[in-house]
Amino acid sequence: MKGASVVHDPTGYQIPPSQRRVLAWTIYVGYAALAAGVAHGLAQALSYAGINILQYFPFLKSYYQGLTAHGVANALIMTFAFSNGFLPLLTARALSRPMKSGLVWGSFVLLLAGNVLTAYAVVTNQASVLYTSYAPLQAHWTYYTGLVLVVLSTYVAAVSMWIALKGWRREHPGARIPLLAFICVVSYTMWCLASVGIAVSFIGFLIPWSVGWLEFVDPLLNRTLFWFTGHAIVYAWLLPAYISWYALLPRQVEGKLVSDPLTRVVFIMFLLLSIPTGFHHQYTDPGISTGMKAMHAVLTFGVFYPSLATAFTVVAGLEIGGRNRGGTGLLGWIPKLPWGDPSVVAQVLAMFTFVFGGITGLINASYSINQVIHNTAWIPGHFHMTVGSAVALTFMGVAYWLIPYLTDRELWGRKLAVLQGWMYTVGVLVMARGLISAGLSGVPRRTFFAEAVYRDSIEGARLSGVLTGIGGTLMTVSAVLFFVVIGMTVLVGRKGGGPRDIPAAETLTGPATGGWELKLDRIGWWVVAAVVLILIAYGPFLLTYLPPNLVSPGYRFF
Amino acid sequence: MRVHLYERAFLWLGAAMLIVFGITLIITSTAMGIHLPGNVQRLDPAQVREIPPFDEPGVRQIGENRYEVVLIGFAWAFQPREIRIPAGSEVTFIATSTDVIHGLHVQGSRVNMMLIPGQVARNTYRFDKPGTYQMVCHEFCGSGHHIMAGEVIVQ
Numbered sequence: 001m002k003g004a005s006v007v008h009d010p011t012g013y014q015i016p017p018s019q020r021r022v023l024a025w026t027i028y029v030g031y032a033a034l035a036a037g038v039a040h041g042l043a044q045a046l047s048y049a050g051i052n053i054l055q056y057f058p059f060l061k062s063y064y065q066g067l068t069a070h071g072v073a074n075a076l077i078m079t080f081a082f083s084n085g086f087l088p089l090l091t092a093r094a095l096s097r098p099m100k101s102g103l104v105w106g107s108f109v110l111l112l113a114g115n116v117l118t119a120y121a122v123v124t125n126q127a128s129v130l131y132t133s134y135a136p137l138q139a140h141w142t143y144y145t146g147l148v149l150v151v152l153s154t155y156v157a158a159v160s161m162w163i164a165l166k167g168w169r170r171e172h173p174g175a176r177i178p179l180l181a182f183i184c185v186v187s188y189t190m191w192c193l194a195s196v197g198i199a200v201s202f203i204g205f206l207i208p209w210s211v212g213w214l215e216f217v218d219p220l221l222n223r224t225l226f227w228f229t230g231h232a233i234v235y236a237w238l239l240p241a242y243i244s245w246y247a248l249l250p251r252q253v254e255g256k257l258v259s260d261p262l263t264r265v266v267f268i269m270f271l272l273l274s275i276p277t278g279f280h281h282q283y284t285d286p287g288i289s290t291g292m293k294a295m296h297a298v299l300t301f302g303v304f305y306p307s308l309a310t311a312f313t314v315v316a317g318l319e320i321g322g323r324n325r326g327g328t329g330l331l332g333w334i335p336k337l338p339w340g341d342p343s344v345v346a347q348v349l350a351m352f353t354f355v356f357g358g359i360t361g362l363i364n365a366s367y368s369i370n371q372v373i374h375n376t377a378w379i380p381g382h383f384h385m386t387v388g389s390a391v392a393l394t395f396m397g398v399a400y401w402l403i404p405y406l407t408d409r410e411l412w413g414r415k416l417a418v419l420q421g422w423m424y425t426v427g428v429l430v431m432a433r434g435l436i437s438a439g440l441s442g443v444p445r446r447t448f449f450a451e452a453v454y455r456d457s458i459e460g461a462r463l464s465g466v467l468t469g470i471g472g473t474l475m476t477v478s479a480v481l482f483f484v485v486i487g488m489t490v491l492v493g494r495k496g497g498g499p500r501d502i503p504a505a506e507t508l509t510g511p512a513t514g515g516w517e518l519k520l521d522r523i524g525w526w527v528v529a530a531v532v533l534i535l536i537a538y539g540p541f542l543l544t545y546l547p548p549n550l551v552s553p554g555y556r557f558f
Numbered sequence: 559m560r561v562h563l564y565e566r567a568f569l570w571l572g573a574a575m576l577i578v579f580g581i582t583l584i585i586t587s588t589a590m591g592i593h594l595p596g597n598v599q600r601l602d603p604a605q606v607r608e609i610p611p612f613d614e615p616g617v618r619q620i621g622e623n624r625y626e627v628v629l630i631g632f633a634w635a636f637q638p639r640e641i642r643i644p645a646g647s648e649v650t651f652i653a654t655s656t657d658v659i660h661g662l663h664v665q666g667s668r669v670n671m672m673l674i675p676g677q678v679a680r681n682t683y684r685f686d687k688p689g690t691y692q693m694v695c696h697e698f699c700g701s702g703h704h705i706m707a708g709e710v711i712v713q
Binding site for chain 2: 067128130134136137218219220259262282283284285288289290293297301308309312316362367369371372374375376441442444446447448449451453457509512517549551552555
């Protein structure tokens with residue numbers, strides 16, 4: 001193979017202002033969704049403590065309507081709206097070329113339209129099915145259709161990135177793809193592949209069923225299709241945070257990304273292994289053979305591996321920064337990190353909480369052990385340390401430079417913002433401690449626990465409930481601080497005080513210019529390999545399971 | 559690929575850890591006999607109450623210290639609501655749902671399964687310690703989800 005070249009581009013390319021505005025609004029939709037969802041989170045945390053504050057939400061018909069709003073707004077909308085803006089922005093910067101304006105607009109309009117439809121269904125209590133949308137609980141068609149539009153908006157964002165990359169490669173034959181663009185494109189490519197399950201479920205079954213064209217659906221098949229997407233979706237939420245930890249945060253702490261090749265390997269592993277793991281969410285489901293479940297257990301252990309590699313790399317990036325800033329000794333670099341920078345504080349603390357998120361995740365994936373914690377309060381304990389902090393807190397941390405960058409205004413209230421990151425971290429750890437112990441004592445998840453008939457019969461639920469309530473309250477107060485800081489920045493931040501460029505980190509070990517590593521850039525081939533793995537993981541199940549067991553009419557128990 | 563020595567060591571250690579965890583799981587699910595619910599049978603949720611064994615939900619003894627619980631979940635109750643068994647009994651739960659997806663979790667045990675309309679769930683567990691165990695629905699099943707519960711009383 002002939003040698004490849006590496007393009008260095010330190011110019012700090014700026015995306016055209018017209019596109020930048022649309023991407024900014026896309027990201028605002030995400031933060032607005034965060035605000036909408038967090039408000040309900042407080043009611044849920046306090047419910048575990050036995051405190052019912054639903055009367056202060058006069059527009060809510062039930063606890064579960066609020067729970068649906070929390071999950072849909074925070075897990076589905078916030079994450080994808082942020083990524084739809086963030087990833088194309090980074091890709092444009094990394095490739096020094098604009099996106100196609102039509103696609104940037106198209107993605108934004110689809111996202112907005114999808115939000116309006118879904119919000120209509122949720123607000124009018126016609127879709128209190130929780131974000132997992134398990135049939136045969138049946139939501140209004142606008143709910144499913146709105147979410148399909150949101151997924152379409154991510155496809156359009158992905159296409160805009162693919163086109164930009166294709167154009168770049170044409171102009172740079174034989175050159176390695178710039179790392180930042182590579183990891184952005186691979187992340188959204190993985191998501192496009194992962195979303196096939198939910199697309200088939202919604203378009204093929206749930207939408208026709210909700211409008212009455214289809215009388216019955218197969219609950220297990222739709223659940224399986226949901227989890228085909230449902231585990232990988234978590235990585236689709238997480239990878240933009242990883243991108244920031246790998247490729248941006250080192251720059252913010254004056255460090256460097258340790259290894260370009262290893263970073264590429266990690267993201268390719270996510271592309272390969274995120275999807276064929278869905279049955280680990282269905283260990284306790286009937287109708288799926290234990291052999292298939294065991295195979296997915298092994299593959300889930302496999303997808304833990306790139307996160308393990310990430311733990312080393314991102315901490316090493318911080319260490320380099322701390323040492324460059326004068327830190328010495330084994331741990332002396334830690335106090336030297338820029339602890340006055342709210343963006344760094346939030347992201348470093350998000351990484352810290354993710355250690356526990358990762359470990360609890362490994363426990364969830366652990367086949368037989370899963371039966372102890374499946375569908376108990378342990379699960380929200382786990383995912384508030386992954387999506388609820390590693391992702392959400394990182395997105396807040398990123399906002400502390402991104403919003404000033406997008407609006408060219410200086411960040412307002414730096415000290416308040418630093419406090420926000422700490423407060424959120426303490427809050428999420430206390431809450432997760434509460435939820436995890438509640439789960440171990442048998443408290444179920446997704447339950448209006450304040451009114452549950454067995455509330456006083458579960459030993460240990462009282463203390464864990466109080467911890468959950470305290471932690472959740474701290475998180476809510478912290479989220480309010482975040483919105484105050486961001487709101488004030490946008491409204492009254494000093495004009496012209498924003499950063500001029502995205503904090504793109506340099507690498508210690510650059511990309512190879514020869515050898516097998518060049519094959520990492522052949523993203524199309526890796527997609528084919530991912531499809532093969534998916535066929536191995538889901539093919540035997542589908543072959544023995546199909547045709548669908550169409551037996552369930554829709555129920556609207558809300 | 560150039561990978562730093564420390565990172566190489568870290569990755570090998572991580573791999574070793576995952577392999578040890580994996581072996582542990584194999585031991586629990588073979589030698590210790592901890593099984594997950596698997597593929598049992600399909601049925602029509604509308605006909606559940608006519609199809610054996612669900613035509614007679616309840617607890618019955620099937621051998622020395624062995625019991626079978628045939629259980630139906632529906633919005634928002636379990637039938638039977640109360641299960642009484644002597645300590646040391648090995649209990650096989652055979653369960654399904656007649657409407658939406660429900661869950662069955664007996665607090666403090668690993669009786670933890672999804673009740674999915676159209677599917678039969680089955681798993682076995684030995685209750686050694688006497689006491690009253692809450693049996694709760696742990697999958698969201700509508701506005702009365704939090705009142706869907708029962709008790710396993712081990713005497």
